[in-house]
Amino acid sequence: MKYFLATVLTKGKKEQIPIYAKDKIDAQNIAKMKSTGILIKVVEANEPFEAQFSRFQKDFLKNIKKKKIKPDALIASIRQLAVMTNAGISIYDSLSEIANASEDEALKTVFSKLADDINSGHSLSRSMENFRFELGNLTIAMVQLGEKTGNLDEALYSLADMLEEIRANIIKFKKAMAYPRNVMIAMAIAFVVLISYVVPEFKTIFEELDAELPVPTQILLTLEHLFNNYGPYVLAILFGAFMIFKYLINNNKQIKYGWHELLLKTYLIKNIIKYSTLSRFTLVFSELIRAGIPIAEALDTSIDMIDNLPLKIKLQSVRITVEKGGNLNKGLKDTELFENMIIQMVSxxxxxxxxxxxxxxxxxxxxxxxxxxxxxxxxAIEPIMLFIIASMVILLALGIFLPMWDMGNAVQGR
Structure with missing residues (x-):
């Protein structure tokens, strides 16, 4: 978002209104909505430090407070909206009815604001742009499809099916991760208990030896010192670092890109991200093509719903190729994301x-x-889990027993 200053003439007096917008045209539209006076000019300006700090504080707190709509509630509301739209009920009345009937506070808030925006003359997809975090990119992409084709109800039915499929995959993912997660939690608790209560008992013995301790033992003693003396501070620092990192990911494009690029190089995660993204991209793209949307425009809408920035940028090159008159299969091939079999099918x-x-x-x-x-x-995750468990066990065993072996050797005069 850029910072603009809008000069407005109200009751014979000029006043300046600070505005955050994507571009000058968007800033002019916002200025007209904010003020009833005569708009004189809108200029891009340097954001004052006070405004920067206020925005940082507001965004930081918003990142903590904002919540996504529960998947079950969102799917049910999308299906209900589809039924009501198909029955000829206006979007405003449908959104208001769903908001009033919902028990999900996040959904109630979002749909109420959407209804207000619709009443002010905005399109549904444009209004949803303000709630991209809560609704998700896929929801906005499918609503755009419905508005472009004039079959909003069909697009909403398809969207509900897609969201149910995504929810089913998430449930499968959680079930698959349940055993490894529980094992790792149990090991983490056992490790903390040993560090907090067992290692201190050996610490006294090691200190009496007054000998040079091996590296594993030094690591254990350092961890014990941190846990028992600075535990709350360490947790507070970790929590603060996580929240700052989350803020930077949401508000700094370069950091977000670097993080997404790292995920695409991480074992197992890279395939989950890649194939889930390509699956949704091709599904939405096929729906748009089937509805008669031009390829370049269909690519725009399909790419907009992609979260991962490196993948998004690669797929944006496909649109450039198509705009220049190239074939779709050539554009897809140049991204190096698709197998040769897929390129041949598209061709x-x-x-x-x-x-x-x-x-x-x-x-x-x-x-x-x-x-x-x-x-x-x-x-696939078992090797990682075994490696972590083995590392923890070896660290504890070597950290405790190596000095004891040294003590035994010293007593025997070796």
């Missing part, structure tokens, strides 16, 4: 005029790959 679809069908099959293929990863998640 065949372009040649035969069945691109929407081929892209739909591609979406099914990536969904299959993603489901296979989720199903095999427990097995």
């Amino acid at each position: 065949a679809g372009e040649d035969s005029g069945t691109l929407d069908t081929m892209i739909k099959k591609v979406a099914e293929y990536y969904k299959m790959r993603f489901d296979a990863i989720i199903d095999g998640l427990s097995e």
Whole structure:
């Protein structure tokens, strides 16, 4: 967001209104909504330090307080909105009714504000842009599809199906992670108990030896010192660091890009992100093509819903290729994200005029790959879990027993 100053003439007096907007045109529209006076000019300006600090404080607190709508509540509300839209009920009345009937506070707040925006003359997708965190990119992309095709109810039905599928995958993911998570929690608790209560008993013995301690023992004693003397402070620092990192991820594009790039290089996580992203991208893209939306425009809408920045930038190059008159299959090939089989399928679809069908099959293929990863998640994570457990056990064993062996050797005169 950029900082603008809008000069407005109200009751014969000039006043300046600070505005945050994407560009000058957006700033002018916001200024007209904020003031009933005559808009004289809108200029981009340097944001004062006080405003910067106030915005940081506001955004930081917002990141802590804001909550996503519960998946079950969102899916139910989308289906209800689809039914009411299909029945000819206005969007404003539908949103208001759903907001009043919902028990989910986040959904109630979001849908109430959406209804107010609709009443002010905004489109549904434009209003949803203000709640991208709560609603998700997919929801906004599918609503845009419905508005472009004039079949909002069909788009909402499809959206509800997609959200249910995503929710089912999340449940599968949680089930697959349940055993490894419980084992790691149990090991972490055992490690903390040993560090806090067992290691201090050996510390006295080691100090009486007044000998040079091996590295594993020094690590254990350092951890024991931190846990028992600075435990609350360490937790507070970790929590603060996490919140600052979360704020930077949400508000700094370069840091966000670097983080997303790191995730794409991380074992197992990279495949989960890649195949889930490509599955949703191709699914939305196929729906748009089937609805008769031009390829370049369909790419725009499909790419907008992607969260991972490196993948988003690579796929944006596809749109550039298509705009320049290139084939879709060439653009997809240049990204190096798609297998040769997929490129051939897209090429065949372009040649035969069945691109929407081929892209739909591609979406099914990536969904299959993603489901296979989720199903095999427990097995894939076992080596990592075993490595962490083994490292903790070896550190404890060596840290405690190495000095004792040295003591035994010293007593025997070796």
